[in-house]
Amino acid sequence: MPAIHVRNVPESVVTALRERATRHGKSMQQEVRQILEEAARTPPPPKAPEPVRLITVRTAVSSTWRREEVYGDTGR
DSSP states (O other), rough: OOOOOOOOHHHHHHHHHHHHHHTTTTTHHHHHHHHHHHHHHHHHOOOOOOOOOOOOEEEEEEEEOOHHHHHHOOOO
16 A cells, blocks of 8 residues: 655654544544545535626616615615
8 A cells, every 4th residue: 555754844744644533532643644534525515617708888867766766775
């Protein structure tokens, strides 16, 4: 079975992993292996949709409506 060696892991991360493994009743290797397996199984998030392009159009006619009538509020 292939092995992974990770260097320069901060001591705080190693301590947290050790404590987490202890809480779960596992060795640190088992805990890290499970974390990696779960991360590998989790599908990547869907691609964000393309942003909506808004176009402002100027008209020669002045409007007769008020914001409150359209949005039902008193503005922002």
